[in-house]
Amino acid sequence: MKDLTTHTTPKEMVESRLKALPLFSLCPPETLQYLAQNAVVQTHKKGKILFIHEDTADRYYLISSGWVKIFRETLDGTQAVIDILDAGHLVGESAVLLDDEYPYSAEVVEQAEIVSLSSHELKVELDRNPVLMKTMLQIMARERKAQTSEIEHLSIQNAPQRIGCFLLRLTKQGDEGYVQLHLPYDKTLIASRLGMQPETFSRALKKLKKETDIEVKGATVIIKDLQALSDFSCAMCSSDYPCKDLSKKCSSSC
Amino acid sequence: MKDLTTHTTPKEMVESRLKALPLFSLCPPETLQYLAQNAVVQTHKKGKILFIHEDTADRYYLISSGWVKIFRETLDGTQAVIDILDAGHLVGESAVLLDDEYPYSAEVVEQAEIVSLSSHELKVELDRNPVLMKTMLQIMARERKAQTSEIEHLSIQNAPQRIGCFLLRLTKQGDEGYVQLHLPYDKTLIASRLGMQPETFSRALKKLKKETDIEVKGATVIIKDLQALSDFSCAMCSSDYPCKDLSKKCSSSC
DNA sequence: CGAAGAGTTGAAACAGGTCAATCTACGTGG
DNA sequence: CCACGTAGATTGACCTGTTTCAACTCTTCG
Secondary structure (H helix, E strand, O other): OOOOEOOOOOHHHHHHHHHOOOOOOOOOHHHHHHHOOOOEEEEEOOOOEEEOOOOEOOEEEEEEEEEEEEEEEOOOOOEEEEEEEOOOOEEOHHHHHOOOEOOOEEEEEEEEEEEEEEHHHHHHHHHHOHHHHHHHHHHHHHHHHHHHHHHHHHHHOOHHHHHHHHHHHHOOOOOOOOEEEEOOOOHHHHHHHOOOOHHHHHHHHHHHHHHOOEEEEOOEEEEOOHHHHHHHHHHHOOOOOOOHHHOHHHOOOO | OOOOEOOOOOHHHHHHHHHOOOOOOOOOHHHHHHHOOOOEEEEEOOOOEEEOOOOEOOEEEEEEEEEEEEEEEOOOOOEEEEEEEOOOOEEOHHHHHOOOEOOOEEEEEEEEEEEEEEHHHHHHHHHHOHHHHHHHHHHHHHHHHHHHHHHHHHHHOOHHHHHHHHHHHHOOOOOOOOEEEEOOOOHHHHHHHOOOOHHHHHHHHHHHHHHOOEEEEOOEEEEOOHHHHHHHHHHHOOOOOOOHHHOHHHOOOO
């Protein structure tokens, strides 16, 4: 549960990482430099908690590699997984706008390199930079829309359909017919991400195999007929296309 | 399904309504006047559809009285209710920031007076008014947090707990011990709002009566022991208090 | 008074959850 | 290189919560 390394930061690397984010892509170099002035790069092992729900939000995080689970937890330890994010996503940045408390907990679930940044500079910069503010507003609006879809999925799709929908979101735009893909993290984790137990996931996947033409070997999934899969999964979804409004990179924190 | 009346707008009334919203409270009179220049006030009966998912979002709406259901719907007619809003809420304003399509459908479910406003002016004003933009950003962040709670509730609370949580959100801050309240709309509608069938609602309410000390007569609910109700309902919730982060007026569209 | 809609109740079906046992893959250390 | 231990994954048996369908009651409103 301890950090592997803690080397203080190669500034240029951090700034170029920030520049690559939709949120900061329009910012000039000086701004990036300002935002990154208190940045720290750390490598964390699986299990590392970045912060917990209602902690004071003095920092926000950029995932360089690995996976981070966003969740909430009741007193008795039951947890609701909100999302699971990978490289290129920001975590905890929305707290800057609220009461300075994180609205959820965050835990590393696959060894990750994380850039930790100070919330203060972001707060200041947002206030003096309307362009940045507008970008942030658009990103939040998109996230909100994605969350609305999430609520829809949870309430009307059954387990096999939710898995099918998850698989579809792993395909690349333009894919059709025969597709081979690789599950990005543990099946247990996918299960919690989709709001079901590991056992249910296993059984639902089996049912999905029977209903649509897919093959599963370990973490490799072969979709033989993309259309059949989307017919099955998206029947219980308001969006016409395979969840187009949940385009991968924007589903959570662009 | 037709409108009752369509009298064009008493400008001052509209502007004072706008002024009362958290989103516009900081705006000077000129701004309100600008935003309201194409406003229309209409009274709609139950069943009136304001707009549907993926329609072009050229207008947004302010509820003056009545209730409006926000939902999404699959091809076969199954619907997922996202929220149900009353007086003082905006509907469809978030589309201004996105691709100009409504992210959901909206239907009047209790006779309502609605102020319809043109999206264009809001779009223009947001771009030249950083204060308004910041307010909007904060409101969106709060809504996002509320939606995160919604996802948590759907995934880990059972039917009686969801009802209990709903009742708690109807209480006023400062209430304690003995509280009497009135269900704001049909039980069937509450059921769909909470993601369950009317029959399930009825049975779950019965169970809730047994577990905590509440009495139900028609639309009137008497909570004899607020603490007991929140102990029961909030056990499966990450928030310490009775859902404090879902403060009524901000749960959806301040 | 009667029709229509809302609400409740019962019986049966079903989806998922829980618990326990087993199986598999993989990295470690002998 | 093999044996072992561990964590992930699967399976079966059973249980619980929710849905579905159908019947019935209650309220409301013309």
